[in-house]
Each structure stands twice: as structure tokens, then as C-alpha cells.
Amino acid sequence: MTKYLLKRFLYSIFIVVFGSLLVYSVLRLLPTSYFEKIALERAQAPGAPSYAEILSSLNKIYGMDTDIVSGFIKWGKNAIQGDFGVSWEYSIPVVEKFKQVIWYSIFLNIVTLLIQTFISIPLGVLAARKQYSKTDYFVTFVSIVCISMPTFFLATILKYIFSVKLGWFDLFGIVGRYYEQLDIWGKILDMAKHLVLPVTTLAMLNIGGLMRFTRTNMLEVLNADYIRTARAKGLSENVVINKHAFRNTMIPLVTYFSYLIPNMFTGSFITETLFQIPGIGYISYYALIHGDIPFAMFYSVLIIILTQVSLLVADFMYAVVDPRVRID
């Protein structure tokens, strides 16, 4: 057990270091440079030094005049001590900015996760129980529609119907115009109302896949010999499905859910941007397109670390749900 953990830990460190080096190199090589933009602006002011002068002094101040590897080592030394620097785009420490925005994303994703789980797993099980029935075809149809729909398209359709035509929700944003004047319950309700469309978008995108996944696994389990044994015992169909079959269907599902952990903290890039929800996805998007290296690095490394953690959690969860799996 300890040996396994140690091994996994060393692998993870290896992956995190080289993963972040890769991201750092790519960010440095990007044609978008935050300083070029700033230098260009300042050079246009009357009596300012030349563009080249400003750029080289900015690069020197922010340590961007080194080569990639030494720049990365410098960044890494600080990062290990928990100092991810100050965001260029937002002018406050990266970690500070992260703490400000992460709750929107976590909230959005937890609600989505709950909704999609409670919709897709029962429907997937139902479709498997009534294979080739009208219910099954309906579920399959819905899930294929959901899988095939791109985020931006679905979000646009939803906005068009519910915001433009029906006027039920605001087009974007997390709070309404009169948010500051509302009392505490009003504020919560206002936020909840603004989250309806983003949550719907995210949930619809995921339920298709999850529904298919549950259905396939359930069908496989339902054909197993031990299900016949359970029926032969005289158990009612509901017990057979919900106890004997579902426990076995859980095994692959648990892994699937473990992979969703990083999602929780990395936000939803496209959906948050489309609805302008100031979560981590939206903020990182702007940091990235403006060439904010400290923030982009923090965000990427976070994703890499969380992915490693989720893999480890998936392994553990495997052992929890399946007694045949042992960790050693």
C-alpha cells in the first residue's frame, strides 16, 4: 500500500514537472505577448521612449528576458513555495484571484453534477431494463442529440428561446441589475436564476454520454450469470436491478465520476465564457488570450495536479466498489 502510494506519487511529480514545463514553453512561444501590447500602448504616449526600449525594460522587470528553461526553473522555485506571482492581467496575486472566482465554478459544477447524475443514471438503467422498447429508443434519441450538440450551439439556442423569445432569464452574467439592492434571499434567488441556463447547458451536454454509459454497463451486467442466480432466488425485479445489478454497474461509473473531479475546479471554459459567469473558466480564458503567463501557468498546473489526484481517487474508488480489486 505505502509502496503503491509512493510509486504513484513519484510518477505524479514527474508528470506535473514535465507537464508544466511543456505548458510554460508553449506560453512563452505564443505570439500573444502581454508586454508587447503594453509597450505598444505606452510608446504612443507623447514623449515616451521607443517601443523597443519599453519592451526590453518590461521583459527585464518581469524576468521574461531569460531563456525558457531558466525562466521555468525560476517560476518553479517560487511555485513550490506557494508563490505563483502576481497576475499581469488582473494585477493581484494569482492565488488571490483564484480564491475570488473559484466558488462560482464549484457551485455551477456541483449543481450540474447532481442534476445530470439524477437524470441520466435512472434513465440509463430504465433504458437497459426495457431494451428495444419505446422508452429505450426515446432515451437513446435524447442522449444522441445531447452528445452531438456543441456547447456554443446549445447555449445559443437556449438563450434564444428562454432569454430573447420568452424573456425568462437574463442573457448573461451571474447577477442581475438590481442585485445590490436585494436582501440576502433575493440575492441567492437572483444568482440561482442566472445559473439556470448555464446549468442546463452543461447538464444537457453530459447526460447524453452518461446515459449511454449507464445503459451499456447495465445491459452487460443484466446478461451476467449472477443476475440469473439472483432471479432464481426469487428476488423481485427491483431488488435484482437496484441491488445486484446496480452495484456491479457502479464499478465503471465510479471511475467515470472520479475523472469529473478536475472539472469541478477548472470550470467550464466555453459555457462560462458564453454566459459570462466570472468563474475560473471565464477568468482563465481572458488570462490566456491576453498572455497572462502567471495566471495561465497556475491554472494549467492546477489542472495537471487535479488530474493526477483524480486518477488516484479513481483507483481507490475501484477498490472500494469492487472487492476483487486490491491496491498494492
Place this chain on the structure above:
Amino acid sequence: MTDSIKTSSTKKNPNYISASESRKISSENRRITDALEKKYNRKHVPESEYLTTMKDPNNTVEFDDLHTYFFTDIGTVRAVDGVSFAVPQGKTVGIVGESGCGKSVTSLSLMQLVQRPQGQIVRGQIRFNLGDKAYDIAKMPGNMMEKIRGNEVSMIFQEPMTSLNPVFRIGDQINEVIMLHYPEKSEAEVRDHSLHMLDLVGIANPEGIYMRYPHELSGGMRQRVMIAMAIACDPKLVIADEPTTALDVTIQAQILDLFRNLKEKINSSIMLITHDLGVIAEMADFVVVMYAGRIVEKGTANEIFLHPAHPYTVGLMASKPVVNRKVDRLYSIPGSVPSPIHMPDYCYFRDRCDRRFDMCNGPYPAEFQLSDTHKVSCYHYRDGAASNRALHNNGFEILN
């Protein structure tokens, strides 16, 4: 030119089925199975609907003209086509036949566990004796069936490696069936009962095994657990569907020993399905020989083994290795079973039979009585046993 193309394309190939034909078949199947499923899934069915009387009150089960069909997209497969036999109380009936002849489907019909919705009992009765009354299982709705399964009739499957749920402990799996059928028992009583069952099937360390998961046990151990589960509720009938097929020879012998011992202890009838004639010879009181969904011969074990009548039974006997007999090559019956979808109306064994004669071209032979218990479906025996002494001797010879 065009003519020749036309004739070649319209020529009927029995194995070919066009898409529109297949669609027609499946919508027709859907109609039939939906109606049957609806009937099966009804919630409140008056008992009178499936109440029946046994022909002979000494029988535990009577199969009477049972037809179990599978409605597949390429046609209706008559897996069991008019099977009638009885399992007397406390006796063991062996069912033999090659793979795919309907042995398992017959027993699964009795449990109502045929793969739904394709597999359906379409005709016939399965009378099950509950002591004070008898039920016709073929007519029973699903929710009533749950009270019979595991309690009055239980089943041991041929794949012990995959027949236990991998995520539950052995003890919990046995407890489950006891708790279900004896709801009045307390937790401690259920546990004691389970441990007693594990002990009864010859597991040396019941407490230890009780806490184990299935994957931690060997195949023989798992089959013992399956048997413990099957006999836990004192069923009137135990169906053993090839219980030793997946096990190696030494374990097979142990499991058979266990069966023999249990037979005395539990006083249940046993339906033993196997293609191993040796097992049948050791265990069975009565033997039923099935071929292509029908019974070709049935009788007491003595009659079948000493005087096999049907050419198929004779062939089966001959294809079994016998100690102390020198043969160059083990006998095998030539040919194979006809397609179960387009069954011809003549003896199904005709094309493989080495004793066919002109009458075999006639309709499927009826059952001819050789003795009170011995019946055979073969035209050679249309006048009873007397005219066929020669054949009996033939069979006897092979056995020796």
C-alpha cells in the same frame, strides 16, 4: 439473359432472409411477446387462474405438452416443442441430450427464467405440486413466481465461476435467500442457518467462508456455495443444470458424492440436466432423452441404459468411452441437428439415423409404449417392444 438473373435471385435460399422479411417477423414477434409480457406482468391475478390439479399426486412436477419458443428476428425457434414428463417426489430425473436440444430451456421454463421477452412459454402446462395444492407455472404471473423461485424450486447453474455476484460476501448471498423466504427469522437465526448450510455442503470452515468474496474461492467451493444457496429453503425440487460441467474431474466426483448424500438428507426431487451419461447412470432414477426440442425416449434408468431403444439414445451410449473396451475411434453420430427455425415434419433424427426406413418419411412419430414407464418416439417400435428384440440386444451389446 434477364430471365436467368431473375431466377437466380429469386431462388430460395433457406438461410437468406431479406430486410423486409426480417422487419415483418420482428413486428409480428413484438406483437406476440408484448401480449404475453402484459399477461405475465399483471399485478393482481386471481389464484384460480393458475390453480390446477396433479394427474398423479405423487409427482412433484408434471410437464404436459410444454412449448417454449424464442421469437427471434429470423424466425421462431422452437426450443422446446411439446415436452411431457413427470418428476416423482423424492426421485431424481436425468435429462440428457446434446447441446442446444432444449434441456436447459425446459428447466428454465419451470423457473420462468427463460430470456424475456424473446423466450416465451406459448403452450402446455407445468403442474407444480405444493402439497396441499398445485399451480400451473406456465400461467403464473411474475410476482407470484417470485414466491416459488428459490423457495419451492431452486436451481444450480453450470457456471459456478460467474454465477455468484462478485461484489457481495458469500454469507450475505446465502442470507439473502433465507431472509427472503423466511422473513420471520431473526438475523442471528439466518446466520446460523447459512452456516449450517455451508457445513452441510461439506465446506470445512463455514465461518471463514461466510466472510469471503466469491473470487477468493475455487470453482468447486463456489459450486458448493451455489448448492448451499439452492437447498437453503428446503425446496421441493432442485434443478441442477449441468452442475459438474465446468469443474475438473476430481471435483466433479466430489460434487456428485455431495449430491448423493444430500438426496438422502433433504428429500427433494432433483432434475439433473447433463450430457454426461456417466453422471446420469450414477444419479438418476428416471431418464429423459431429448433431441431438437422434443423427447425421443424416456424411461427408468435401467430401461434406458440396459435397453436403449431410440437410435439416438443408442448412438449416445455408443459415443461414451467405456473402460476396458478397446476401440480405435470413439463413435460419433454423423450429421447435426436440423435448423430449429424450419423444423421438418418428420422424425428430426431421420437424416442422421442409420436405421431409417420408408416409414421415417411420414409425420413425426408418436410416442410408442415399450413398458409402463418406457416410451420412445420411433417407428421401429410402433408395435411395442416385442417386435424389436433384435434392436434391444443390439443396444445391450454396445453397453457391454
